Amino acid sequence: MTLDQDYLESGYCLVKHFIHGAELSALREIALRFKASWIDTNREFYSTRAVNAAYLTNGEHINEADRLSLFQLIASKKLRLQLKKVFRQSPAFMNTQLFFNPYNKKQKNYWHRDPQYHLNIEQQKRALQGADVVHFRIALKDEPGIELVPKSHKNWDSEEELSVRMQTNGRVNSDDLSSGKLIPLQAGDLLIFSANMIHRGVYGLNRLSLDILLCDAVPKLLEFAQEDCLPQLQVLKYLTHPEVFELTRKIKSNH
Secondary structure: OOOOHHHHHHOEEEEOOOOOHHHHHHHHHHHHHHHHHHHHHOHHHHHHOOOEEEOHHHOOOOOHHHHHHHHHHHOOHHHHHHHHHHOOOOOEEEEEEEEEOOOOOOOOOOOEOHHHHOOOHHHHHHHOOOOOEEEEEEEOOOEEEEEEOOOOOOOOOOHHHHHHHHOOOOOOOOOOOOOOEEEEEOOOOEEEEEOOOOEEEOOOOOOEEEEEEEEOOOHHHHOOOOHHHOOOHHHHHHOOOOHHHHHHHHHHHHO
16 A cells, blocks of 8 residues: 555545444443543543543553453554555554543634644754654544644744744734634544644534554654553454554663
8 A cells, every 4th residue: 555645745634434333332432431530530630621631541541341442443454554554664552542622611722733842943843854643533423623734744834823833923822824724523534644733623512532643663752652551462462453562662662
């Protein structure tokens, strides 16, 4: 399979009806069980500002059966086919996140590039030419989707984009961007997009999306991967393509 031209050029691609039927229902139920438990232990954070929760596979908020189901999805043949569309070499597993609506209905969404939270401006520019982190977002319910700036995974911000994203020159990160493009999502759709690109989630409806984050097998990126989110060795035999987890563990153990 060749690399996806839409992804290479625009930084994202949409796969309609990636999962459906009983598989979609089961995944949604796992996500809802995780969310309920996570809210119980993060009530203040949830009620004040949270729009996502991370580390679903560390087992703190789901049982072993649900955990295995998530590992099987991440290591499935059909997700593997999608990985080959955007990675030249075998990627490594990084993290999972669950996205939902903020508790406060007046809370505004915000434009960002994922690396801006740990890199300065010059480092962010260099990151556009470096290794990639990719979100594989599965919508578990119909939702307004994601707004993103096409080609910003390789192109640096315009003056407008930088002012809004970094909240300078009287702009705030919830301002609309003239370059933004809305990608609505239906339950079961898969949106693949680079973490480097300028984007924001759009709140509304019963927003519930599972993000699987994979990355180029680079030690610096995998500093963000947590050991307790990987399957134990005896679980690997139940997975179709355990390579994404094995690569993460190998790189982390060598550094």
